[in-house]
Amino acid sequence: MxxxxxxxxxxxxxxxxxxxxxxxxxxxxxxxxxxxxxxxxxxxxxxxxxxxxxGSDELERLRREVAQLKRENKELVMERDVLKRCMVLWMK
Structure with a gap:
């Protein structure tokens, strides 16, 4: 080395x-x-x-962005699950 x-x-x-x-x-x-x-x-x-x-400003900004994206993803997953349930009920 x-x-x-x-x-x-x-x-x-x-x-x-x-x-x-x-x-x-x-x-x-x-x-x-x-x-x-x-x-x-x-x-x-x-x-x-x-x-x-x-802790740099950029690192903190990225952490906030990740937290926001996780919240948005969680909300979208819930919306998707509701739509799936609606489709199942509609198909019956």
């Missing part, structure tokens, strides 16, 4: 933490790396200005 590969992996791990909102512990466990080391990488990236310093 070259130093370029290691740096690429480090940047990838930091991006997962900063862009997905997942915790350092979750990402470290998934990637099989030490949690303290990952926390150090994230901290360094934030100090260097190469990673967002906390």
């Amino acid at each position: 070259t130093s370029v590969d290691i740096l690429s992996g480090t940047h990838r791990a930091v991006r997962i933490v900063t862009e997905t909102g997942r915790t350092i512990a979750e990402v470290a466990e998934d990637l099989g790396i030490n949690e303290t080391i990952l926390a150090s990488w994230v901290s360094r990236a934030r100090r260097a200005g190469t990673a967002p310093a906390g």
